[in-house]
Amino acid sequence: MTIRAITLDLDDTLWPVLPALIEAEHCADRWLKQHHPDVALAWPIEAMRALREKITVDYPHLAHDFSEQRRLTIRHAFAECGIAEAPVEELWRIYYVARNNVELYPDSLAALERIAARLPIASVSNGNADLEMIGLHHLFHARVNASGVGAAKPDPKIFLHAAEALGVAPTQILHVGDDPLLDVVGAHAVGMRTVWLNRTGDAWSHGPEPDFVFSNMTELADWVETATDTHR
Ligand SMILES: [Mg+2]
Incomplete structure (x- = not known):
């Protein structure tokens, strides 16, 4: 992959x-x-x-x-x-x-910095979080939200819009999110690889399994570093 x-x-x-x-x-x-x-x-x-x-x-x-x-x-x-x-x-x-006065999970910032050093990242959100206000803007290559696209996850449009913004085919994109239906099922439908970020240790019960299940962003950063080393 x-x-x-x-x-x-x-x-x-x-x-x-x-x-x-x-x-x-x-x-x-x-x-x-x-x-x-x-x-x-x-x-x-x-x-x-x-x-x-x-x-x-x-x-x-x-x-x-x-x-x-x-x-x-x-x-x-x-x-x-x-x-x-x-x-x-x-x-x-x-x-x-x-x-927008959110408190990041303790693993988020360090992991994001490690991932951004290896691969371009696009945010894909149905909400109205403001990455500039939150102070993470610089780590994202593109910022895609439902109100801007006119369609919310799991609509294929928002995922395809993100792929276009990144200039990468959906099959070479790994989508990461906590919501089984909006994130994993939605991204899978456009051919993306998927990570279910399962911070709460829930069981998967939503059809085809995600490609990966991680319990925090550090595990994702570890995977990205290993995967990008292999392909260099
Ligand atoms: Mg979410």
């Missing part, structure tokens, strides 16, 4: 995303309480979360665009309170900054 590039999921692969998402909700809620207490009262965190879930269902054409879903949620919440001009961008910015 000759691997010439890596495509890499972000959320829950390089950092746990849930703590950042929860903190982002709290930051937005604190700002609302301060600046629009009536809206904060009408839309506590739980209600705001339910509203966003409803919007996900009601606007399926935004399924690939989490940012737009959140903007629309803000607009709806304010409109329900009789406020037509919602401070969408201000509130979105507060959410976005907190959402």
Whole structure:
């Protein structure tokens, strides 16, 4: 197997995303309480979360665009309170900054640096993580996300877009991610080799097995170094 590039999921692969998402909700809620207490009262965190879930269902054409879903949620919440001009961008910015204040898994940075020294890496994410804000931008040859492509994993389009950005055939790309369906099944369908990053020791139960299962990014970096030594 000759691997010439890596495509890499972000959320829950390089950092746990849930703590950042929860903190982002709290930051937005604190700002609302301060600046629009009536809206904060009408839309506590739980209600705001339910509203966003409803919007996900009601606007399926935004399924690939989490940012737009959140903007629309803000607009709806304010409109329900009789406020037509919602401070969408201000509130979105507060959410976005907190959402990107992630704490990397302890193995992520060193492993990424080792991998980037051997192979080009493209991020492939359905979320709205900002690699520049997170400080990892320089380690990625390309950054591909669902809102930019107009399609979310496991849609073949987003994987093929990443392959094109890297200038490498899908069969020579190793896709790495934590999600069995979005990452492993999705990448396999376009002919990529796959790594299931299984940090939690779960059992595989999603059809054809991934090519590799690693429990952290260090194991991936070890594999990349060995594989690229062989092919030099
Ligand atoms: Mg993920």
